[in-house]
Amino acid sequence: MIHIEEIYEENVFTIQGNIVHKRIDNEKNYYNKDKKVENSLPLWSEKYGLYGVADTVEFEGDKIIPVEFKSGKKKNKLADDIQLAAQAICLEEMLFTEITFGYIYYDKSRKRREVILDEKLRKKLKDTISSVRELLIRKNTPQPVNDQRCNNCSLKNYCLPDLTRRIENYLKELK
Known part of the structure; x- marks a missing residue:
């Protein structure tokens, strides 16, 4: 409804999410001898026609680790995993690298959940990109x-x- 019918409404949950993301946006990037952390990093993929902003990307040695922040409690949610996978494929294309895992950080429980970016999740992401693109082209709200x-x-x-x-x-x- 947001992209096709251009309808958007705030509620307590969208506001909580906005607060979490504003806090991340205002945090400074930092570096130490083992890790560089970039917040609010712009991302894009020419191949998949994606663009967005990663909440946090950690650079640890030769590893690049996307971290998506959520306002709720720790839980397994496929949509969150797909969002993280989208960030990873953008980073892979931008930085000519391979990313094998990332994290979802849950603000309420202050816990991270590791997400393995395997072929099954990547296929689900590609299927989702195709489905969403089809909905947008047809201007068809599900x-x-x-x-x-x-x-x-x-x-x-x-x-x-x-x-x-x-x-x-x-x-x-x-x-």
Whole structure:
């Protein structure tokens, strides 16, 4: 809805995320003998047509490690892993290197979760890029899913997932 219908609404969760990211944006880059840390690093990939900003990228010896910050508690979430993989492929293209892992840092629990950037995750990323690109080209907003993600979504009042489900059920009953 944000990119196709140009609808965006803030709620407590989007504001919490913005606060976490503003804190990262305001942190200074730092260096010590073992590690260089860059915050708010612009990223892009010509090959995949991606661009964005990495929250943090750590340079440790010959390793380049993207770190994505999330405002919630530590959890396994495929969408977060795909976002991290997108950052990694941008860095790989920009810096002519290979990145095998990264981290998701959860602000609420103050814990990191390592994400292995294997072929399975990279394929899921490429499939997601293709699917999203197709939606954008067709200007086709996907149908609401009406699951637990909707409870805290700032766009719930615009896509009306519960109403959509009730209408679908009603139409099935008419048949």
